[in-house]
Amino acid sequence: MEERMDEQGRRGSVITVFSTASAVGKTLVAINMAAELARLGFRVCLVDVDLQFGDVCNYLHLVPERTIADAQRAAETNADYFDVMQFLDVYQCDAISFSVMAAPLRLDEAYNMSGMSVQHILQQLQFHFDFVVVDTTSAFSETNLMIMDMSTIITFLGIVDFIPTIKNMKIGSDTIRSLGYESSKIRLVLNRSNSKTKIDLEDVEHILGEPFYHILSNDFSAAWDATMAGVPLVRSANTALARDLRALVARLTNLEVEEQADADSGVSSWFKRIFN
Template sequence: MEGHRSIVIAVFSTSAGSGKTITAINLAAGLAKEGYQTCLVDLDLQFGDVMGYLDMVSDTTLADAQKALERNAASFRVEDYLTEYSCGGVSFSVLPPPREINDAYMVNVDTVAEIIRRMGSFNFIVLDMTSVFSALNLVMLDMSTVINFVGVVDFLPAVKNYKVGYDTLLRFEYEERKIRLVENKADEEKYISSRDVERLLGAKFYHRLPSDTAAVTQSIRMGRPLMFAAPLSPLTQSYWQLVGRYTNRDDSAQAQSKNHPASAQEGKKSRGLSWLLDLGGFAAHGSK
C-alpha cells in the first residue's frame, strides 16, 4: 500500500529489572509467529541483552550500519546489517547494539532514526530501549506508534519512578492513547495494590503480566522466547494476549485461520491496518 509505514512499538521503562527486554523479545516473536514481518532493535547501546537472551551472534551491529549509511546513503541496505533469529519455523530480524562501549558513544541519533525509517518493509518494529530519557530515546519515542511502558510497581520507590516516568511522557505531550501502561509481575503480593497505583497515575493499566521466574529462567537458558521454551506458562499466555491486542486478533480469527488460511492471512493484514488507523494512523506515526 502506498504510504505504508511500519508499526513501531517502543518497549520502555524507567526502572531496571522491569522485564523490558523479555517483553520486547516475546512481542517480536509473537508478532512473527502471527505472520507479520518483524524486526527487533536492541537500543541498549552499552549493555544490550537481546543477543545474549536469544543465544545469537552477529558479524554486524548498529554501529556498522551507521558507518555504512554515513559512507554511502544511496547504496545503504538495512537488511545487510540484520541478523535473523529462527525457531520452530518462526523467524524475525534483529538489529544488534554495538559490540564495544566506545562504539556506543559514537552512535548518532539522527542516523539511528534514518535506519529505523529505512525499515519500511517490516509490518512491526519493536524497540528495546534503555531506562532513561536520553536524546536517542526521545527521538525513538517520537517515532513510535505506541509506547509500551513497562513497570514492576512492587514498592514505593518503584511506584514513584513509574509515576515520574508516566508524568514525563505526558509532559512531553504524548497522547494518552499512545502510552500503553503494562504492569509486570502483577500477580505478586505488593505493599501497594495495582488499583491504588492506577488511582495515583490517573490511568488504568493496559495489560498485566503475571510472574513466572522459572519460565523466564528456562527461556534464557534455552535461548528461546517463552512461546518455544515454556508454551504452557501463564506468562507466555499473557504475552500472547498482549500480541493479540496489538494485532486485533480474536478467537474467531484463529478458527478462520485453521479452515481458511489464505483468507485469514488477508484478514490479518486488514486488522493490522485498522488498528494503526484507529490509533491515529499514518498522520500520527513519527509524531507526538
C-alpha cells in the first residue's frame, strides 16, 4: 500500500470529538468539522466510532456500502494486503466532499471490535488524509482512551444544562488532564450556549478550572433543518451556529498543535496514567 504524507513527512491530524454526556452535539460537531475542513480544501475522512449506535450516516443520509467492521475483518484476515481506502463511502454536497467510515451495521459487529483495531484503522487513514475526524461515545472506554492517546486534538464538548452534566464534565476534564497530554491537545467547547439555564457560565468555567476555548450557539431549527436535509450546517454561513462552527475549524487549523501524538502508545500507557 502506498503511504501518503505531506511535504514535511507527517501524517494527517486526528481530531476527536468527545463528551461525558450523551446528546450534547458530538455527531453534529464532528460532521460539521469534517465538512468545513473539506470546504477549506483539506482531504478529510470522518470516522464513526460510536460503534453501537452511530448516527453519522443517518445525519448525512448515506447508505454505507462498507463499515469499520468490514475494515476490521479485512485487516485481521490479511494484514499485508489491507487497504483502508476500500472501506470508505464518499459524502458529497455542492463543492464539499469527504470520505466517511461508517459505524458497524449490527450490534454484534460493534461488540466484536477492539480498541487496537480501531487505532490501527485510524493510523492507516492518517496516511491518506490531512484530517481524520473521529466521532465517539460518552464513555472512558478502552477504545475511546486509545483514540484520545493518538489524537492531535481532543474537542471535549459540553453543555450547561443540569448539575450532573457539569459534574461529569468536571470528572472528564480532570481525567483527560491526568493523562498528561499537552494542554493544547484538549479544547473545551461549549455547545448550545444560549439555551435557557439558570446556571452561570462563569461558575462552570470556575469549576472546570479554565475558560471554554470556543462557544457554539444554540439553534434548534438550524440543527433540525440540516439533519432533515442531510447536509452540514457549514455549507452556508447563513446561521449563527454555522458561523460558530466555521470559526471553530478556523481556530483549530490556524493554531499550532503537537502534530504527531504518540501513535505507538497503547492500552498500557493510558491505563497506567489513570489508574496508578
